[in-house]
Amino acid sequence: MKTLSGAVRTAWSFRQAIRVRLTLWYVGLLAVTLIAFSAFLYLNLAQGLREAQDRALLSEAAHMIATLDMQNGQPQFNDASDVLPADSVVALYDATGTKLLGSDTRQPPVAPSNALRQASTGRQTFTSVRASGGIVWRVLATPVRDNGHLVAVLVAARSEESVASALNELLALLLLAVPATLVLAVAGGFFLAARALGPIDRITRAAEEIGAHDLTRRLDLPASHDEVGRLASTFDRMLQRIDEAFRRERQFTADASHELRTPLAMLTSQADVALERPRKAAEYKEALTNIRQDATRMGRLLNQLLTLARADAGHEQLTMERLALDELVKDVVGAMAPLADSRQVRLESRVAGPITVDGDQTRLTQLLVNLLDNALKYTPAGGLVTVAVERQGPAALISIRDTGIGIPPEHLPHVFERFYRADASRSRTEGGEGLGLAIGLWIAQAHGGAITVDSTTGQGSTFIVTIPAHGQRATDAVKPPSRTAAGPRLAEQTVPVG
Secondary structure, eight states: OHHHHHHHHHHHHHHHHHHHHHHHHHHHHHHHHHHHHHHHHHHHHHHHHHHHHHHHHHHHHHHHHHTEEEETTEEEEOGGGGGSOTTEEEEEEOTTSOEEEESSSSOOOOOOHHHHHHHHTTOOEEEEEEOTTSOEEEEEEEEEEETTEEEEEEEEEEESHHHHHHHHHHHHHHHHHHHHHHHHHHHHHHHHHHHHTHHHHHHHHHHHHOBTTBOOOOOOOOOOOSHHHHHHHHHHHHHHHHHHHHHHHHHHHHHHHHHHHHHHHHHHHHHHHHHSSOOOHHHHHHHHHHHHHHHHHHHHHHHHHHHHHHHHHTOOOOOOEEEEHHHHHHHHHHHHHHHHHHTTOEEEEEEOSOOEEEEOHHHHHHHHHHHHHHHHHTSOTTOEEEEEEEEETTEEEEEEEEOSSOOOGGGGGGTTSTTOOSSHHHHHHTTOOSOHHHHHHHHHHHTTOEEEEEEETTTEEEEEEEEEBTTOOHHHHOOOOTTSSSHHHHHTOOOOOO
């Protein structure tokens, strides 16, 4: 648990770092956006104000030219100059730059000589001139014509103080608003990040409290489809799988201990009986024979446990090759015929033509032997066991049908569980360990197949093994029949090999 606590502390520090980094990223992106928007707003307003000022100068100049009178060859302003804005002045110059007339007593800035020259040639010119006192004027120089002849140059000027004042006010507002917005964004970012990462705190605390002896707890966060909700659901499913794995391991250990305890106790008791007093050679031989039988059973059980343990760890290797399944079934049936004769059970096989699969010959033989041994064991004398092999689409099907005692419905869902016995006393008497069907299930699944069972009490049982035919994929070939009790559940399991 020290390692888990260290991991929790690291996760907490990481969470804090995530909250800080999320806030910094959010505030950084907002700062870039606000600065870019402020710059765009400032420049766009400055351009708009200057264009509006230029249009106003053009309008004023056109109005003054329209109201200009020529008296004795000398131009005169009418009363139109009285309606000029307070920050605007106009003046009249000749082509040489000599002032002829002014709209008021203020001295308007003189347009640059190049502007006057261009106006003398008939072109309007805008310029900005800084006068004494630091005031910037926007100056328009435009030609004045009379009967098509240039008579003067009109200079209209307007102070840019109003434009500068509006831009300065906007700049001051932006300089106050942007930092204030960023400060609020920092606070809001930390608040939102804390709310968004709140469920991770619950996950962290749960991980700190959950140990190997208490895997039943779950997060049980409200269902949501966001990233944190999916993380919590994944965490709960992971805990469920770990809990189930621990339960299986504890059950497996308890069952294995129970199965080994009985033959060990029998070995010890038989040895004690043989050693408690001197005995005849025949009695020692009988005791040793019994001890050897129990030791053989223990060895068989240990081998089966080792097979299942290696299969669970994914270390059990299969030697895959192309096999004639029909020939393999015939060989196994022939080998089991003497056992069937000794039990007075008729054993028949039906093979529907050549069928090839990709499989491990040793493991498939073990699977068939286990199933046939069970069928012969629980079929009374005079009964019938039938083995059939056929091809159905992409799958090869092996069915083993008997006319035995059958399996009660309440036991069907558990027959493939390890150490499970529908009748424990009879199985143990006949030497069964309750692992044959579990190993058979693993062998079928390791080949990409499945086992299903259908049984009726007093009428017999049918085990069906489905294996992909040669060159077929397991997903296409394995489709368990819906009538079998264990089929749909088993078909969805996957056992890794190698």
